[in-house]
Amino acid sequence: MVQIKRLQEDGIDTLAVIGEIDASSSIELDLSIAKSVGEGFKKILVDCSSLEYISSAGLGVFMSYIEEFKDKGISMVMFGLNEKVANNFSILGLADLLHICGTKEEAKQLVNELSI
Amino acid sequence: MNYRYNIGCSLSNLKGIREFIRTSLDDYDIPELEMSAIVLAIDEMCSNLMIHAHHCNPDHKIELCILEPSSGELVFEIVDDGNVFDINAFNEPKMDNLIHEKRKGGLGIRLVKSIMDKVEYGSKDGKNVCRLTKVFKKDEQ
Numbered sequence: 001m002v003q004i005k006r007l008q009e010d011g012i013d014t015l016a017v018i019g020e021i022d023a024s025s026s027i028e029l030d031l032s033i034a035k036s037v038g039e040g041f042k043k044i045l046v047d048c049s050s051l052e053y054i055s056s057a058g059l060g061v062f063m064s065y066i067e068e069f070k071d072k073g074i075s076m077v078m079f080g081l082n083e084k085v086a087n088n089f090s091i092l093g094l095a096d097l098l099h100i101c102g103t104k105e106e107a108k109q110l111v112n113e114l115s116i
Numbered sequence: 117m118n119y120r121y122n123i124g125c126s127l128s129n130l131k132g133i134r135e136f137i138r139t140s141l142d143d144y145d146i147p148e149l150e151m152s153a154i155v156l157a158i159d160e161m162c163s164n165l166m167i168h169a170h171h172c173n174p175d176h177k178i179e180l181c182i183l184e185p186s187s188g189e190l191v192f193e194i195v196d197d198g199n200v201f202d203i204n205a206f207n208e209p210k211m212d213n214l215i216h217e218k219r220k221g222g223l224g225i226r227l228v229k230s231i232m233d234k235v236e237y238g239s240k241d242g243k244n245v246c247r248l249t250k251v252f253k254k255d256e257q
Contacts, residue, residue: 001131004242006195011213020131021160022127022130022131022159022163023127023163023166023167024127024128024130024131026220030220036235053134053152055130055156055159055163056160056221056223056226056227057163057220058225059223060214060219060220060221060222060223061220063214063215063220063223064216064220066215067215067218069216073207077198081151084147084149084152086228087149087152087153088152088153088156090161090213091153091227091230091231092223092226092227094213097211097215102202111180114169
């Protein structure tokens with residue numbers, strides 16, 4: 001069960017992911033990111049501070065956008081991952097392919113730098 | 117003692133599977149990071165089976181069994197009577213290819229093989245048994 005709250009400020013769309021993402025709920029994440037892209041946002045932050053669990057279904061959603069973001073000049077930065085969630089990204093080597101920061105401030109700074 | 121859990125093949129039951137594993141192994145002092153990786157691997161195996169062998173039919177049942185933990189290893193058995201979904205028969209797709217093709221799937225098998233030390237298939241009483249073994253190094257216990 002996952003809930004995703006979106007908040008837009010300073011041209012940045014922040015998706016706060018709350019709960020657990022598995023094969024039953026990864027579609028929610030996919031739809032939220034697609035919506036943000038569809039609305040034309042070039043800077044996306046994903047707030048993972050309330051993300052308690054993620055399985056390959058959720059990891060796959062993030063991975064599936066890597067090329068599209070590159071093509072469209074969209075930057076996405078994630079922040080606030082707890083140790084267990086971060087480990088799931090690391091097992092697959094995804095931590096090196098995505099932009100992951102500790103805090104919201106760092107993520108904001110990075111997403112702005114990447115968009116220059 | 118062994119721990120058993122019978123589940124209908126609905127993806128909404130994955131959360132229950134994760135809770136069952138954590139609750140059953142609560143007393144065994146498994147380091148948290150290790151535990152969360154094990155939970156992830158079993159979640160991946162069960163969701164693969166539900167989707168590919170049972171088409172998410174909630175009337176189809178699978179059984180998850182955790183064998184009495186012995187020193188140094190943990191063994192899980194997943195029993196079902198669908199088509200065998202042998203992850204050893206699948207070549208792991210390369211990450212570069214997955215990214216290039218914008219695919220969302222294909223990561224689960226890679227995760228299970230990274231986390232578990234052995235994945236074996238057999239049959240018992242006419243049913244498929246998938247046996248997953250996790251070996252703990254001495255300093256992880």
